[in-house]
Amino acid sequence: MDVQLHRLDLLQCGALQPGTLEVLPVGKKKQQKIAVGDDSGVLQVFYLKKGEALLRRRRPGLSRAGAVQYEWKSPALGREISSVVMQMAKDKIFVGCGQSIHGFTRKGKEFVKIKTNLTETIHHLFVEENMIWTGGEYILNIYDNCKDYGFVMTKDRINDLTCAPVYPGEILSTIVACQERAVEADKCLRVFQGEKVFHEFAVEGSATALGFHGLSPVDNPAHHVGDPVQMIYGTEQGVVGLCSLDAKSMRRTGGVSDRQNRPGVGSGASSRRPRVCCLHTADVVKSGALDLLVGRDDGTLELWNLGDAAAFASQRLEQAPTPLWETCLQESIQSLSSGHITGALEATEATEAGVHGGDYMEVILATYSGKVLAFTPSGAARDPTGTQMAKQEEREEAGASVMSRMVKGTKSSDLEQAEMKQERSRRFQALEQEAETDKARKDYQNLSSEQIAMQTTTKVSHRFGLTSEEACYILTLESQAAIELIALRADVEVDLLDHSGTSAILSRSRGDPQNPLLAYYRMQEEGSRFQIRMRTVEGLSGTLSAFVVPETQPKTAHLITVSIKPLALHEKIPEVSPEVPMNELRLSGPFSVTDMHSWLMLCVNELPSRPTDDEMVIAYRSTFVGTQLYGRYSKGSAIFRSDSITTISVLKDIISKEATAKKIQVQMHVDVNEETFGRFLELVHPKLNYQHALTQQVRMVEPLREVQLQEGAPDRPRQSGEVEGVRSIVTEEDFTKEEARRETKFLHPELQSVLDQAHEIQQQFELQPQKLAFLMHNMVISAYRHKWRLRGYQSVDHRIKDGHVEGRWTHDNWAVCVCVPRRSVHSPTLVRPQTPPYEPPDPSMGFGPRVASGWPCVCLMFFNWCIE
16 A cells, blocks of 8 residues: 655644643544643644645745644743643643643633642653543552542653553553563563552563553443453564453554564665654554554654454454554654644545545654644645645635535625734734744844853753663764764773764764763764764773753753663563573671662662562673673672672672771672683673684685676777786776676675675774774673682782783683784684693793784683682
8 A cells, every 4th residue: 555644844842752742632623733732831732724824825935833823822830841631531631740730621721730749750641530640750649639549669660651441440450661671571561450560561672652552441432341452562672562451461462573674675674663652543544444653762653554444453453564654753753643633635635535624634743852743644735835735725715615605695895804904913913023033033142152151942862771682872862953063971981883863973082091982973964863872891880971062052062971880781681591600699787678779770770769679689681791690689688690700790899889888897708600701701702703703704805806896897899098918907886786796606605795795894894903802801801800809819910911811721621812913903713722731832922822914812711720
């Protein structure tokens, strides 16, 4: 099915937070209105007035916002608006603002204001009759007639919240999407009846968005308590799932994978989809079945077909969704809904479809910077200047005028003149206000030349999250205005990997011990969203500061600070493998479970702000190496196990430091398992082996390209000036890639693969010194240090000189043989030392064999070094 949705810009307001847009129910007229609340604390209700498109046709340069008519605006509520919802089955609007709840009638009258005793900002809101559900960062509160009814403290951060009649009872059941990661059996969707948990449903990742398949069960008169509730959810990893919920169970019935093919591209072009921000279902393409709308963190809006309209709802959910259409807005989508807003439809389309103008369901959304947009299937919206829509509205008005004259006769000319005069007056006031705004803007810009300190005029937010597949962090920076410059500074080593979102030039400066990372990105094109991939060094803690300079006047820099924890590359998992050999750290002393929990929060991420049980159990896995961490702690005792000696040493150091600061005496005992070192090197070996193979592949790229050019050069007559018997070199542009592949088909498949991926291989090779330094110095040598520190040697730095480890082996154990040149890092590999009896290495060879390139090798023994 060929589906095209056309964009209409409705309104530009202040920066918006998630869930702050609501389409009001249909009133007396078919056309619906929109309520939106921004960070200025103002709630505004507006609609698109018919007839204004005529003005846009006569003046094509006029913004579409000129067609917006405000129904009413609330006074400033004092804080940014964080949630806007409609009271179920009624026409009342409720707003979450800080720790307060405000209620407005459809006409704009504030009829209730609730000042709660919450300490968290109200990010999520649900209202049904006299019951109100609020969701903060970790606490779910329930109010009955503005009085406390109950509360629940969840184990992890609340990302979304909604309610439905699942269990029989006085109140609705609450469905909560939590931040906890789901690797296998972790729970991320929880269903509460009051304060009691009834369901915990495992999903594919951290749940970030919730919605219903169709109408909300509260608004659906055909739905009864006990009937299955069809829900949709989105995750941090980009997966969209559909599930069926009832009083007995929850089960998954379908979904969209994170790598499902995109519309219009081949199967090989699919890539992982970004985080899901909001979900909605509506019959957009007029097929009789509900379509799925997905809004993502990178600004992608997707339309999916969920199945045949003739089938039952449960059967539709079982079918695999198919992509219909998508577009990218280059900024995160905060809210998503649908309705009849513009009423745009060409007469020819209306005749063919047999519907009246406005019968198309339009997609309404709000973006981070405050844009309120509509996407309509109507062809009348194809023209960006609004000419076609204006013609259609003019035809509709003309037809309505003819019908009116036939029924009521001709209107009096005095009334028409009065209406025209009123319209001219309104437009004159709008132009006058625009002129005043331009004058104020110029005065405001002149102040920047005087270098006066002023409050920022734009909003900048960030997200710092771990990507387990790439074993790196992604720092996402988003600004209300276009970004001009981003400067980075960190007091710990950070490996910058890649950036995306906007074309930018990276420049790095030489740092110092206090500031190892000094870099900045200068944007080459306009964009308000930027992503930086980086990898931290485990064992080191500090802060990363990002200075964001938007393209605004006067120039202001926004400071973003994120903490880097010692075990930052660890992600939460359900449980550790029992077969893995472990080192163990045991602690005892007069500490509470809260003390130990606060100490662990300094080491790892994804822990709740406070302990939820008297005995806490944690399980983590290193996304980069694959080592595991298990912990169980309660009042007065704690046990931690890991197959990484570095992890145990880091925990011991931080807990010891924090306990000393609080003057708590803690007894510590460490059991070192010799088998863990072999496992650690086995996990590191593939990464070192990849770097070694990369070096070999780079050496073959240029010879293979020469073969390709020679074999792919077509026969042609000798040109004037050429020497007979000598053929000019043919460049790669002289023949296509397919032709070159045919000419080099005699090559071995591995060599052909190197030739096809030559560009990627050379790019990876440029980063090899940086990656080898990370692998060897930050991981292997660090593990060497920590092993002997736990055995009582406080310092072994005298054995480590310029990346070399001095010593000798005494048993048949694994050794890492890393080729280390005198001035740069070379390729690594993993070897076994020779079998007994051992021959001492020749000192002239640098404690190891000599490779073909002449660089000395250094063997790092980890198991039974004999320190003399």
